[in-house]
Amino acid sequence: MESRNFLVPGLIAVIMTLIGALLTAMVIAREWERGTMEALMSTPVTMGEILLGKIVTYFLLGTGGLLLSVTMALWLFDVPLRGSFWLLWLGASLFLLTALGMGLLISTVTRNQFVAGQIAIIVTFLPAFILSGFIFEIGSMPTAIQWLTHLVPARYFVTFLQTVFLAGDIGAVIWPNLAALAVMAVLFLGRTWQISRKRLE
Amino acid sequence: MWQRIWHLLVKEFLTLFKDARSRFVIVAPPLVQLLVFGYAATFDIDRVPYAVYNEDQGRWSRELLARLRGSPVFEEAARLDHDAQIAPVLDRRQVLFVIHFGPRFSERLARGRQAPVQVILDGRNSNTALIVLGYLRTVLADFTAEHLHIAPPGRPVTRAWFNENLQSRWFIVPGIVALLTLVVTMVTTALTVAREREQGTFDQLLVTPIRPVEILAGKMIPPFVIGLAEGSLILAVAVHWFGVPFRGSLALLYAGMSLYLLAAIGIGLMISSLSVTQQQGLMGAFLFIVPAVILSGFATPIENMPEAVQQFTYLNPMRYFLVIVRTTFLADPPFALLWPQFWPMAIIAAVTLAAAWLFRHRLY
Numbered sequence: 221m222e223s224r225n226f227l228v229p230g231l232i233a234v235i236m237t238l239i240g241a242l243l244t245a246m247v248i249a250r251e252w253e254r255g256t257m258e259a260l261m262s263t264p265v266t267m268g269e270i271l272l273g274k275i276v277t278y279f280l281l282g283t284g285g286l287l288l289s290v291t292m293a294l295w296l297f298d299v300p301l302r303g304s305f306w307l308l309w310l311g312a313s314l315f316l317l318t319a320l321g322m323g324l325l326i327s328t329v330t331r332n333q334f335v336a337g338q339i340a341i342i343v344t345f346l347p348a349f350i351l352s353g354f355i356f357e358i359g360s361m362p363t364a365i366q367w368l369t370h371l372v373p374a375r376y377f378v379t380f381l382q383t384v385f386l387a388g389d390i391g392a393v394i395w396p397n398l399a400a401l402a403v404m405a406v407l408f409l410g411r412t413w414q415i416s417r418k419r420l421e
Numbered sequence: 422m423w424q425r426i427w428h429l430l431v432k433e434f435l436t437l438f439k440d441a442r443s444r445f446v447i448v449a450p451p452l453v454q455l456l457v458f459g460y461a462a463t464f465d466i467d468r469v470p471y472a473v474y475n476e477d478q479g480r481w482s483r484e485l486l487a488r489l490r491g492s493p494v495f496e497e498a499a500r501l502d503h504d505a506q507i508a509p510v511l512d513r514r515q516v517l518f519v520i521h522f523g524p525r526f527s528e529r530l531a532r533g534r535q536a537p538v539q540v541i542l543d544g545r546n547s548n549t550a551l552i553v554l555g556y557l558r559t560v561l562a563d564f565t566a567e568h569l570h571i572a573p574p575g576r577p578v579t580r581a582w583f584n585e586n587l588q589s590r591w592f593i594v595p596g597i598v599a600l601l602t603l604v605v606t607m608v609t610t611a612l613t614v615a616r617e618r619e620q621g622t623f624d625q626l627l628v629t630p631i632r633p634v635e636i637l638a639g640k641m642i643p644p645f646v647i648g649l650a651e652g653s654l655i656l657a658v659a660v661h662w663f664g665v666p667f668r669g670s671l672a673l674l675y676a677g678m679s680l681y682l683l684a685a686i687g688i689g690l691m692i693s694s695l696s697v698t699q700q701q702g703l704m705g706a707f708l709f710i711v712p713a714v715i716l717s718g719f720a721t722p723i724e725n726m727p728e729a730v731q732q733f734t735y736l737n738p739m740r741y742f743l744v745i746v747r748t749t750f751l752a753d754p755p756f757a758l759l760w761p762q763f764w765p766m767a768i769i770a771a772v773t774l775a776a777a778w779l780f781r782h783r784l785y
Contacts, residue, residue: 227721231715234711238707238711242704243700245703246698246699246700246703247700250698250699250700253619253620330442332440332442332443333612333616333699333700334443334612334616334699335440335443335446337608337612337699337703338447338450338608339446341604341608341703341706341710342450342454345707345711346604349714350458350462351457351458351461353546355462355720355721356461356463356464356720357466357546357549359468359469359470360463360466360467360468361461361463362461364460365457365460365461368461379514382545382546383514386544386545387512387545390512390513392513393512393513
Protein backbone atom coordinates (compact mmCIF):
# COMPACT_ATOMS: atom_id res chain seq x y z
CA MET A 221 0.00 0.00 0.00
CA GLU A 222 2.02 2.91 -1.25
CA SER A 223 0.38 6.30 -1.00
CA ARG A 224 2.28 7.44 -4.08
CA ASN A 225 0.14 5.14 -6.23
CA PHE A 226 -2.89 6.95 -4.92
CA LEU A 227 -1.55 10.50 -5.05
CA VAL A 228 0.03 10.55 -8.50
CA PRO A 229 -3.28 10.01 -10.35
CA GLY A 230 -4.75 12.81 -8.23
CA LEU A 231 -1.93 15.09 -9.26
CA ILE A 232 -2.69 14.41 -12.91
CA ALA A 233 -6.17 15.81 -12.27
CA VAL A 234 -4.70 18.96 -10.71
CA ILE A 235 -2.33 19.48 -13.65
CA MET A 236 -5.09 19.02 -16.20
CA THR A 237 -7.24 21.55 -14.34
CA LEU A 238 -4.35 23.96 -14.56
CA ILE A 239 -3.98 23.67 -18.32
CA GLY A 240 -7.66 23.39 -19.07
CA ALA A 241 -9.33 26.01 -16.94
CA LEU A 242 -6.64 28.47 -15.95
CA LEU A 243 -5.17 29.23 -19.35
CA THR A 244 -8.53 29.47 -21.07
CA ALA A 245 -10.00 31.68 -18.34
CA MET A 246 -7.85 34.46 -19.74
CA VAL A 247 -8.25 34.02 -23.50
CA ILE A 248 -11.69 35.47 -24.25
CA ALA A 249 -11.34 38.17 -21.59
CA ARG A 250 -8.06 39.20 -23.20
CA GLU A 251 -9.66 39.61 -26.59
CA TRP A 252 -12.34 41.83 -25.08
CA GLU A 253 -9.83 43.87 -23.06
CA ARG A 254 -7.60 44.51 -26.03
CA GLY A 255 -10.47 45.23 -28.36
CA THR A 256 -9.47 42.44 -30.74
CA MET A 257 -12.82 40.72 -30.17
CA GLU A 258 -14.57 43.46 -32.13
CA ALA A 259 -11.98 43.05 -34.86
CA LEU A 260 -12.61 39.30 -34.97
CA MET A 261 -16.34 39.86 -35.11
CA SER A 262 -16.06 42.11 -38.14
CA THR A 263 -14.52 39.21 -40.08
CA PRO A 264 -16.74 36.49 -41.56
CA VAL A 265 -15.73 34.14 -38.68
CA THR A 266 -18.73 33.10 -36.57
CA MET A 267 -18.75 33.01 -32.77
CA GLY A 268 -18.91 29.21 -32.82
CA GLU A 269 -15.78 29.12 -34.93
CA ILE A 270 -13.92 31.51 -32.61
CA LEU A 271 -14.79 29.32 -29.64
CA LEU A 272 -13.87 26.18 -31.56
CA GLY A 273 -10.49 27.70 -32.40
CA LYS A 274 -9.81 28.31 -28.72
CA ILE A 275 -11.05 24.88 -27.67
CA VAL A 276 -9.01 22.91 -30.21
CA THR A 277 -5.77 24.74 -29.38
CA TYR A 278 -6.00 24.25 -25.65
CA PHE A 279 -7.36 20.74 -26.06
CA LEU A 280 -4.24 19.75 -27.97
CA LEU A 281 -2.06 21.46 -25.37
CA GLY A 282 -3.89 19.59 -22.61
CA THR A 283 -3.53 16.26 -24.42
CA GLY A 284 0.21 16.89 -24.61
CA GLY A 285 0.23 17.62 -20.87
CA LEU A 286 -1.70 14.43 -20.22
CA LEU A 287 0.69 12.26 -22.23
CA LEU A 288 3.64 13.76 -20.38
CA SER A 289 2.08 13.23 -16.95
CA VAL A 290 1.00 9.67 -17.70
CA THR A 291 4.46 8.83 -19.04
CA MET A 292 6.02 10.19 -15.88
CA ALA A 293 3.52 8.40 -13.65
CA LEU A 294 4.22 5.08 -15.34
CA TRP A 295 7.96 5.17 -15.81
CA LEU A 296 9.28 7.63 -13.26
CA PHE A 297 6.95 6.86 -10.36
CA ASP A 298 6.15 3.24 -11.30
CA VAL A 299 2.42 3.63 -10.78
CA PRO A 300 0.74 0.60 -12.37
CA LEU A 301 -1.82 1.22 -15.12
CA ARG A 302 -4.20 -1.72 -14.77
CA GLY A 303 -7.00 -0.39 -16.94
CA SER A 304 -6.78 0.34 -20.64
CA PHE A 305 -4.90 3.32 -21.99
CA TRP A 306 -7.68 4.25 -24.42
CA LEU A 307 -10.20 4.45 -21.62
CA LEU A 308 -7.82 6.68 -19.70
CA TRP A 309 -7.50 8.90 -22.75
CA LEU A 310 -11.27 9.06 -23.19
CA GLY A 311 -11.81 10.05 -19.57
CA ALA A 312 -9.03 12.61 -19.66
CA SER A 313 -10.44 14.16 -22.85
CA LEU A 314 -13.87 14.49 -21.28
CA PHE A 315 -12.36 16.10 -18.19
CA LEU A 316 -10.28 18.41 -20.34
CA LEU A 317 -13.40 19.53 -22.21
CA THR A 318 -15.14 20.20 -18.88
CA ALA A 319 -12.18 22.23 -17.65
CA LEU A 320 -12.01 24.13 -20.95
CA GLY A 321 -15.73 24.82 -20.70
CA MET A 322 -15.29 26.20 -17.17
CA GLY A 323 -12.41 28.41 -18.23
CA LEU A 324 -14.17 29.76 -21.30
CA LEU A 325 -17.38 30.38 -19.36
CA ILE A 326 -15.50 32.35 -16.68
CA SER A 327 -13.74 34.30 -19.39
CA THR A 328 -16.89 35.07 -21.35
CA VAL A 329 -18.89 36.14 -18.33
CA THR A 330 -16.25 38.36 -16.70
CA ARG A 331 -14.60 39.93 -19.79
CA ASN A 332 -11.88 41.09 -17.40
CA GLN A 333 -8.63 39.18 -17.05
CA PHE A 334 -8.01 40.17 -13.45
CA VAL A 335 -11.39 38.99 -12.21
CA ALA A 336 -11.27 35.94 -14.48
CA GLY A 337 -7.90 34.90 -13.08
CA GLN A 338 -9.10 35.26 -9.50
CA ILE A 339 -12.26 33.27 -10.12
CA ALA A 340 -10.39 30.57 -12.03
CA ILE A 341 -8.03 29.90 -9.13
CA ILE A 342 -10.86 29.97 -6.62
CA VAL A 343 -13.20 27.60 -8.42
CA THR A 344 -10.65 25.23 -9.94
CA PHE A 345 -7.46 24.63 -8.00
CA LEU A 346 -8.57 24.67 -4.37
CA PRO A 347 -11.72 22.54 -4.86
CA ALA A 348 -9.75 20.12 -7.06
CA PHE A 349 -7.21 19.87 -4.27
CA ILE A 350 -9.47 19.59 -1.24
CA LEU A 351 -12.95 18.50 -2.36
CA SER A 352 -12.07 15.90 -5.00
CA GLY A 353 -11.14 13.03 -2.69
CA PHE A 354 -7.54 13.48 -3.82
CA ILE A 355 -6.29 13.97 -0.26
CA PHE A 356 -9.31 13.92 2.03
CA GLU A 357 -11.80 11.04 1.99
CA ILE A 358 -15.17 12.30 0.69
CA GLY A 359 -17.08 9.66 2.67
CA SER A 360 -15.94 11.21 5.95
CA MET A 361 -17.07 14.75 5.12
CA PRO A 362 -20.36 16.13 6.52
CA THR A 363 -23.31 15.29 4.27
CA ALA A 364 -23.84 18.88 3.05
CA ILE A 365 -20.22 19.08 1.91
CA GLN A 366 -20.50 15.67 0.27
CA TRP A 367 -23.33 17.08 -1.84
CA LEU A 368 -21.16 20.04 -2.71
CA THR A 369 -18.39 17.79 -4.00
CA HIS A 370 -20.75 16.63 -6.74
CA LEU A 371 -20.33 20.09 -8.31
CA VAL A 372 -16.57 19.65 -8.60
CA PRO A 373 -15.61 18.03 -11.93
CA ALA A 374 -12.26 16.93 -10.49
CA ARG A 375 -14.13 14.67 -8.08
CA TYR A 376 -15.35 12.45 -10.92
CA PHE A 377 -12.02 12.53 -12.65
CA VAL A 378 -10.03 11.61 -9.52
CA THR A 379 -12.30 8.64 -8.80
CA PHE A 380 -12.03 7.60 -12.43
CA LEU A 381 -8.24 7.91 -12.49
CA GLN A 382 -7.71 5.98 -9.26
CA THR A 383 -9.84 3.14 -10.54
CA VAL A 384 -8.34 3.02 -14.03
CA PHE A 385 -4.79 3.16 -12.69
CA LEU A 386 -5.05 0.88 -9.67
CA ALA A 387 -8.08 -1.36 -10.09
CA GLY A 388 -8.62 -1.70 -13.83
CA ASP A 389 -11.58 -1.26 -16.17
CA ILE A 390 -14.46 -1.54 -13.74
CA GLY A 391 -17.57 -0.46 -15.60
CA ALA A 392 -19.63 0.22 -12.49
CA VAL A 393 -17.21 2.96 -11.37
CA ILE A 394 -16.08 4.22 -14.75
CA TRP A 395 -19.26 4.82 -16.70
CA PRO A 396 -21.18 6.89 -14.10
CA ASN A 397 -18.15 9.12 -13.60
CA LEU A 398 -17.58 9.52 -17.33
CA ALA A 399 -21.27 10.30 -17.82
CA ALA A 400 -21.09 13.00 -15.12
CA LEU A 401 -18.06 14.53 -16.83
CA ALA A 402 -19.78 14.46 -20.22
CA VAL A 403 -22.86 16.20 -18.82
CA MET A 404 -20.71 18.88 -17.20
CA ALA A 405 -18.71 19.44 -20.38
CA VAL A 406 -21.90 19.90 -22.41
CA LEU A 407 -23.36 22.28 -19.81
CA PHE A 408 -20.29 24.50 -19.56
CA LEU A 409 -19.53 24.63 -23.28
CA GLY A 410 -23.19 25.03 -24.22
CA ARG A 411 -23.69 27.89 -21.78
CA THR A 412 -20.55 29.62 -23.07
CA TRP A 413 -21.78 29.36 -26.64
CA GLN A 414 -25.23 30.63 -25.66
CA ILE A 415 -23.85 33.69 -23.87
CA SER A 416 -21.38 34.59 -26.60
CA ARG A 417 -24.08 34.35 -29.25
CA LYS A 418 -26.38 36.61 -27.29
CA ARG A 419 -23.63 39.19 -26.94
CA LEU A 420 -23.18 39.18 -30.68
CA GLU A 421 -26.76 40.05 -31.50
CA MET B 422 8.53 60.73 -1.36
CA TRP B 423 5.90 59.60 1.14
CA GLN B 424 3.30 61.67 -0.60
CA ARG B 425 4.07 60.04 -3.95
CA ILE B 426 3.84 56.58 -2.37
CA TRP B 427 0.53 57.60 -0.79
CA HIS B 428 -0.89 58.61 -4.16
CA LEU B 429 0.26 55.34 -5.66
CA LEU B 430 -1.42 53.47 -2.81
CA VAL B 431 -4.69 55.25 -3.41
CA LYS B 432 -4.47 54.32 -7.07
CA GLU B 433 -3.63 50.67 -6.33
CA PHE B 434 -6.48 50.27 -3.86
CA LEU B 435 -8.83 51.91 -6.34
CA THR B 436 -7.90 49.49 -9.13
CA LEU B 437 -8.50 46.58 -6.77
CA PHE B 438 -11.72 47.78 -5.19
CA LYS B 439 -13.50 50.10 -7.61
CA ASP B 440 -14.87 47.22 -9.66
CA ALA B 441 -17.67 45.50 -7.73
CA ARG B 442 -16.78 42.05 -9.05
CA SER B 443 -13.11 42.44 -8.25
CA ARG B 444 -14.04 43.63 -4.74
CA PHE B 445 -16.23 40.59 -4.35
CA VAL B 446 -13.70 38.01 -5.52
CA ILE B 447 -11.06 39.35 -3.14
CA VAL B 448 -13.24 39.33 -0.03
CA ALA B 449 -15.97 36.69 -0.20
CA PRO B 450 -14.44 33.47 -1.61
CA PRO B 451 -11.69 33.02 1.00
CA LEU B 452 -14.30 33.05 3.76
CA VAL B 453 -16.61 30.63 1.98
CA GLN B 454 -13.64 28.39 1.25
CA LEU B 455 -12.49 28.40 4.86
CA LEU B 456 -15.95 27.27 5.97
CA VAL B 457 -16.25 24.57 3.32
CA PHE B 458 -12.69 23.31 3.59
CA GLY B 459 -12.73 23.49 7.38
CA TYR B 460 -15.45 20.88 7.34
CA ALA B 461 -14.23 18.95 4.30
CA ALA B 462 -10.57 18.66 5.20
CA THR B 463 -10.31 15.97 7.83
CA PHE B 464 -8.22 12.88 8.21
CA ASP B 465 -10.66 11.49 10.76
CA ILE B 466 -12.64 8.66 9.33
CA ASP B 467 -16.16 7.71 10.24
CA ARG B 468 -19.13 5.83 8.78
CA VAL B 469 -16.79 3.50 6.88
CA PRO B 470 -19.02 1.16 4.85
CA TYR B 471 -18.13 -2.53 5.12
CA ALA B 472 -19.56 -5.86 4.07
CA VAL B 473 -19.86 -8.99 6.18
CA TYR B 474 -19.29 -12.45 4.80
CA ASN B 475 -20.05 -14.74 7.71
CA GLU B 476 -19.84 -18.51 7.20
CA ASP B 477 -19.76 -19.10 10.92
CA GLN B 478 -22.90 -20.11 12.81
CA GLY B 479 -21.55 -19.67 16.33
CA ARG B 480 -21.83 -16.92 18.87
CA TRP B 481 -18.33 -15.43 18.68
CA SER B 482 -18.60 -14.02 15.19
CA ARG B 483 -21.97 -12.51 16.16
CA GLU B 484 -20.41 -10.90 19.25
CA LEU B 485 -17.60 -9.43 17.22
CA LEU B 486 -19.97 -8.10 14.55
CA ALA B 487 -22.14 -6.51 17.24
CA ARG B 488 -19.05 -4.59 18.38
CA LEU B 489 -18.40 -3.34 14.87
CA ARG B 490 -22.03 -2.28 14.52
CA GLY B 491 -21.87 -0.42 17.83
CA SER B 492 -18.93 1.70 16.70
CA PRO B 493 -19.58 5.03 14.96
CA VAL B 494 -16.53 4.44 12.79
CA PHE B 495 -18.06 1.57 10.86
CA GLU B 496 -21.32 1.15 9.03
CA GLU B 497 -22.51 -2.20 7.76
CA ALA B 498 -23.48 -1.79 4.12
CA ALA B 499 -23.94 -5.32 2.83
CA ARG B 500 -24.12 -8.97 3.83
CA LEU B 501 -22.56 -11.43 1.46
CA ASP B 502 -23.22 -15.13 1.21
CA HIS B 503 -20.84 -16.09 -1.54
CA ASP B 504 -17.13 -15.84 -2.32
CA ALA B 505 -17.83 -14.38 -5.73
CA GLN B 506 -19.59 -11.36 -4.25
CA ILE B 507 -16.46 -10.05 -2.55
CA ALA B 508 -14.67 -8.65 -5.59
CA PRO B 509 -17.64 -6.73 -7.07
CA VAL B 510 -18.54 -4.82 -3.88
CA LEU B 511 -14.92 -3.74 -3.44
CA ASP B 512 -14.42 -2.89 -7.11
CA ARG B 513 -17.47 -0.69 -7.18
CA ARG B 514 -16.45 1.09 -4.02
CA GLN B 515 -19.67 0.09 -2.29
CA VAL B 516 -17.64 -0.88 0.76
CA LEU B 517 -14.15 -0.09 1.97
CA PHE B 518 -13.49 -3.54 3.36
CA VAL B 519 -14.99 -7.01 3.62
CA ILE B 520 -14.73 -8.93 6.88
CA HIS B 521 -14.89 -12.69 6.47
CA PHE B 522 -15.33 -15.39 9.13
CA GLY B 523 -14.57 -18.99 8.16
CA PRO B 524 -17.14 -21.75 8.95
CA ARG B 525 -15.28 -22.94 12.06
CA PHE B 526 -14.49 -19.57 13.65
CA SER B 527 -16.48 -20.00 16.87
CA GLU B 528 -15.66 -23.66 17.15
CA ARG B 529 -11.92 -22.97 17.01
CA LEU B 530 -12.21 -20.18 19.55
CA ALA B 531 -14.20 -22.44 21.89
CA ARG B 532 -11.44 -25.00 21.73
CA GLY B 533 -8.89 -22.34 22.53
CA ARG B 534 -7.23 -22.45 19.12
CA GLN B 535 -6.27 -19.59 16.85
CA ALA B 536 -9.19 -18.34 14.79
CA PRO B 537 -8.23 -16.09 11.88
CA VAL B 538 -10.54 -13.31 10.69
CA GLN B 539 -10.01 -12.32 7.09
CA VAL B 540 -10.16 -8.62 6.19
CA ILE B 541 -9.98 -7.54 2.56
CA LEU B 542 -9.38 -3.82 2.11
CA ASP B 543 -9.76 -1.43 -0.83
CA GLY B 544 -6.19 -0.15 -1.09
CA ARG B 545 -6.88 2.52 -3.70
CA ASN B 546 -6.60 5.14 -1.01
CA SER B 547 -3.81 3.57 0.97
CA ASN B 548 -3.94 6.24 3.66
CA THR B 549 -7.59 5.59 4.52
CA ALA B 550 -7.04 1.83 4.27
CA LEU B 551 -4.26 1.95 6.85
CA ILE B 552 -6.31 4.06 9.26
CA VAL B 553 -9.26 1.66 8.94
CA LEU B 554 -6.96 -1.28 9.54
CA GLY B 555 -5.69 0.41 12.70
CA TYR B 556 -9.24 0.87 14.00
CA LEU B 557 -10.10 -2.75 13.20
CA ARG B 558 -7.06 -4.01 15.08
CA THR B 559 -8.14 -2.10 18.17
CA VAL B 560 -11.64 -3.56 17.97
CA LEU B 561 -10.21 -7.08 17.62
CA ALA B 562 -7.74 -6.59 20.48
CA ASP B 563 -10.48 -5.30 22.80
CA PHE B 564 -12.69 -8.22 21.80
CA THR B 565 -10.02 -10.80 22.57
CA ALA B 566 -9.15 -9.14 25.86
CA GLU B 567 -12.72 -8.86 27.13
CA HIS B 568 -14.48 -11.98 25.92
CA LEU B 569 -11.75 -14.52 25.94
CA HIS B 570 -9.91 -13.12 28.96
CA ILE B 571 -6.62 -13.14 27.17
CA ALA B 572 -4.93 -9.87 28.06
CA PRO B 573 -2.27 -8.73 25.61
CA PRO B 574 1.19 -8.89 27.23
CA GLY B 575 1.93 -5.17 27.00
CA ARG B 576 -0.50 -2.31 26.85
CA PRO B 577 0.52 1.24 26.01
CA VAL B 578 -1.05 3.97 28.13
CA THR B 579 -1.17 6.99 25.87
CA ARG B 580 -1.83 10.65 26.33
CA ALA B 581 -1.63 13.19 23.52
CA TRP B 582 -0.30 16.62 24.37
CA PHE B 583 -1.49 19.85 22.70
CA ASN B 584 -4.27 18.20 20.68
CA GLU B 585 -5.78 16.16 23.49
CA ASN B 586 -8.48 14.41 21.49
CA LEU B 587 -6.28 14.08 18.40
CA GLN B 588 -8.84 15.84 16.22
CA SER B 589 -7.38 16.36 12.78
CA ARG B 590 -9.43 19.54 12.38
CA TRP B 591 -7.26 21.25 14.99
CA PHE B 592 -4.28 20.44 12.85
CA ILE B 593 -5.78 21.28 9.45
CA VAL B 594 -7.77 24.49 10.06
CA PRO B 595 -4.65 26.47 11.10
CA GLY B 596 -3.06 25.09 7.93
CA ILE B 597 -5.93 26.51 5.87
CA VAL B 598 -5.07 29.95 7.29
CA ALA B 599 -1.67 29.62 5.64
CA LEU B 600 -3.12 28.19 2.43
CA LEU B 601 -5.74 30.87 1.84
CA THR B 602 -3.53 33.86 2.71
CA LEU B 603 -0.96 32.53 0.24
CA VAL B 604 -3.50 32.19 -2.56
CA VAL B 605 -5.06 35.62 -1.97
CA THR B 606 -1.77 37.54 -1.86
CA MET B 607 -0.19 35.65 -4.75
CA VAL B 608 -3.15 36.25 -7.03
CA THR B 609 -3.43 39.95 -6.20
CA THR B 610 0.30 40.57 -6.71
CA ALA B 611 1.08 38.29 -9.64
CA LEU B 612 -1.26 40.14 -11.98
CA THR B 613 -0.55 43.76 -10.97
CA VAL B 614 2.68 44.54 -12.84
CA ALA B 615 1.70 42.27 -15.74
CA ARG B 616 -1.59 44.15 -16.09
CA GLU B 617 0.14 47.52 -16.20
CA ARG B 618 2.55 46.17 -18.77
CA GLU B 619 -0.18 44.72 -20.94
CA GLN B 620 -2.13 47.96 -20.87
CA GLY B 621 0.97 50.05 -21.39
CA THR B 622 0.52 52.04 -18.19
CA PHE B 623 3.75 50.71 -16.73
CA ASP B 624 5.73 52.74 -19.25
CA GLN B 625 3.77 55.80 -18.22
CA LEU B 626 4.60 55.15 -14.56
CA LEU B 627 8.29 54.87 -15.40
CA VAL B 628 8.42 58.29 -17.08
CA THR B 629 6.84 60.05 -14.09
CA PRO B 630 9.08 61.40 -11.30
CA ILE B 631 8.10 58.38 -9.20
CA ARG B 632 11.17 56.25 -8.55
CA PRO B 633 11.15 52.47 -9.10
CA VAL B 634 11.56 51.86 -5.35
CA GLU B 635 8.42 53.87 -4.77
CA ILE B 636 6.55 51.93 -7.45
CA LEU B 637 7.63 48.75 -5.69
CA ALA B 638 6.39 50.07 -2.35
CA GLY B 639 3.12 51.06 -3.97
CA LYS B 640 2.71 47.56 -5.37
CA MET B 641 3.71 45.87 -2.11
CA ILE B 642 1.64 47.61 0.51
CA PRO B 643 -1.92 46.97 -0.80
CA PRO B 644 -1.57 43.18 -0.98
CA PHE B 645 0.14 43.27 2.42
CA VAL B 646 -2.78 45.15 3.97
CA ILE B 647 -5.31 42.90 2.22
CA GLY B 648 -3.39 39.79 3.29
CA LEU B 649 -3.24 40.91 6.93
CA ALA B 650 -6.92 41.80 7.00
CA GLU B 651 -7.92 38.56 5.31
CA GLY B 652 -5.58 36.55 7.55
CA SER B 653 -7.08 38.11 10.69
CA LEU B 654 -10.59 37.38 9.49
CA ILE B 655 -9.69 33.75 8.79
CA LEU B 656 -8.01 33.46 12.21
CA ALA B 657 -11.13 34.77 13.90
CA VAL B 658 -13.26 32.19 12.09
CA ALA B 659 -10.83 29.40 12.98
CA VAL B 660 -10.99 30.28 16.68
CA HIS B 661 -14.62 31.33 17.09
CA TRP B 662 -16.38 29.14 14.54
CA PHE B 663 -14.29 25.98 14.47
CA GLY B 664 -13.32 26.28 18.14
CA VAL B 665 -9.62 25.60 17.58
CA PRO B 666 -7.88 26.78 20.77
CA PHE B 667 -5.36 29.58 20.43
CA ARG B 668 -2.73 29.12 23.12
CA GLY B 669 0.36 30.94 21.86
CA SER B 670 1.24 34.59 21.49
CA LEU B 671 -0.66 36.66 18.97
CA ALA B 672 2.32 38.99 18.50
CA LEU B 673 4.50 36.06 17.45
CA LEU B 674 1.88 34.84 15.00
CA TYR B 675 1.50 38.29 13.43
CA ALA B 676 5.27 38.69 13.16
CA GLY B 677 5.37 35.38 11.32
CA MET B 678 2.42 36.30 9.15
CA SER B 679 4.02 39.60 8.15
CA LEU B 680 7.21 37.89 7.02
CA TYR B 681 5.18 35.21 5.22
CA LEU B 682 3.12 37.84 3.40
CA LEU B 683 6.27 39.74 2.39
CA ALA B 684 7.80 36.53 1.02
CA ALA B 685 4.62 35.70 -0.92
CA ILE B 686 4.38 39.26 -2.24
CA GLY B 687 8.03 39.17 -3.27
CA ILE B 688 7.52 35.97 -5.22
CA GLY B 689 4.29 37.29 -6.76
CA LEU B 690 5.90 40.57 -7.83
CA MET B 691 8.91 38.76 -9.24
CA ILE B 692 6.61 36.54 -11.34
CA SER B 693 4.63 39.59 -12.37
CA SER B 694 7.65 41.61 -13.46
CA LEU B 695 8.94 38.67 -15.47
CA SER B 696 5.70 38.18 -17.37
CA VAL B 697 4.48 40.34 -20.21
CA THR B 698 0.83 39.28 -20.23
CA GLN B 699 -1.60 38.57 -17.43
CA GLN B 700 -2.01 35.02 -18.71
CA GLN B 701 1.68 34.45 -18.08
CA GLY B 702 1.39 36.07 -14.67
CA LEU B 703 -1.49 33.83 -13.64
CA MET B 704 0.28 30.75 -14.99
CA GLY B 705 3.43 31.69 -13.09
CA ALA B 706 1.49 32.19 -9.88
CA PHE B 707 -0.17 28.84 -10.33
CA LEU B 708 3.09 27.09 -11.13
CA PHE B 709 4.35 28.39 -7.81
CA ILE B 710 1.23 27.80 -5.70
CA VAL B 711 0.69 24.15 -6.64
CA PRO B 712 4.13 22.84 -5.65
CA ALA B 713 4.25 25.25 -2.71
CA VAL B 714 1.05 23.78 -1.27
CA ILE B 715 1.92 20.16 -2.01
CA LEU B 716 5.47 20.48 -0.66
CA SER B 717 4.57 22.50 2.41
CA GLY B 718 3.56 19.76 4.80
CA PHE B 719 -0.07 20.91 4.62
CA ALA B 720 -1.43 17.45 3.82
CA THR B 721 1.56 15.12 3.72
CA PRO B 722 4.49 15.35 6.15
CA ILE B 723 7.72 16.73 4.72
CA GLU B 724 9.71 14.04 6.56
CA ASN B 725 8.13 11.40 4.30
CA MET B 726 9.33 13.05 1.09
CA PRO B 727 12.48 11.90 -0.70
CA GLU B 728 15.67 13.62 0.47
CA ALA B 729 16.13 15.65 -2.74
CA VAL B 730 12.57 16.96 -2.56
CA GLN B 731 13.01 17.84 1.11
CA GLN B 732 15.94 20.10 0.20
CA PHE B 733 13.67 21.81 -2.29
CA THR B 734 11.06 22.62 0.37
CA TYR B 735 13.51 24.96 2.13
CA LEU B 736 12.72 27.49 -0.63
CA ASN B 737 9.03 27.40 0.21
CA PRO B 738 7.80 30.12 2.58
CA MET B 739 4.60 28.19 3.31
CA ARG B 740 6.63 25.42 4.91
CA TYR B 741 7.91 27.80 7.59
CA PHE B 742 4.67 29.63 8.22
CA LEU B 743 2.76 26.36 8.61
CA VAL B 744 5.02 25.44 11.54
CA ILE B 745 4.54 28.88 13.08
CA VAL B 746 0.77 28.94 12.70
CA ARG B 747 0.30 25.37 13.92
CA THR B 748 2.53 25.67 16.97
CA THR B 749 1.24 29.09 18.03
CA PHE B 750 -2.29 27.71 17.84
CA LEU B 751 -1.89 24.54 19.84
CA ALA B 752 1.22 25.11 21.96
CA ASP B 753 2.73 28.24 23.48
CA PRO B 754 6.25 28.24 22.06
CA PRO B 755 8.97 30.73 23.10
CA PHE B 756 10.35 32.92 20.32
CA ALA B 757 13.70 31.13 20.35
CA LEU B 758 12.02 27.89 19.33
CA LEU B 759 10.39 29.48 16.29
CA TRP B 760 13.39 31.56 15.23
CA PRO B 761 14.54 28.90 12.71
CA GLN B 762 11.21 29.45 10.92
CA PHE B 763 11.50 33.23 10.86
CA TRP B 764 14.81 34.01 9.25
CA PRO B 765 14.40 31.87 6.08
CA MET B 766 11.17 33.73 5.25
CA ALA B 767 12.94 37.04 5.77
CA ILE B 768 15.67 35.97 3.33
CA ILE B 769 13.14 34.77 0.74
CA ALA B 770 11.28 38.09 1.03
CA ALA B 771 14.49 40.16 0.71
CA VAL B 772 15.79 38.22 -2.30
CA THR B 773 12.54 38.14 -4.26
CA LEU B 774 11.69 41.80 -3.60
CA ALA B 775 15.18 42.79 -4.72
CA ALA B 776 14.69 40.70 -7.85
CA ALA B 777 11.34 42.36 -8.55
CA TRP B 778 13.09 45.73 -8.22
CA LEU B 779 15.90 44.66 -10.56
CA PHE B 780 13.43 43.86 -13.31
CA ARG B 781 12.17 47.44 -13.39
CA HIS B 782 13.90 48.09 -16.71
CA ARG B 783 12.24 45.18 -18.46
CA LEU B 784 9.83 46.89 -20.74
CA TYR B 785 8.87 44.17 -23.15
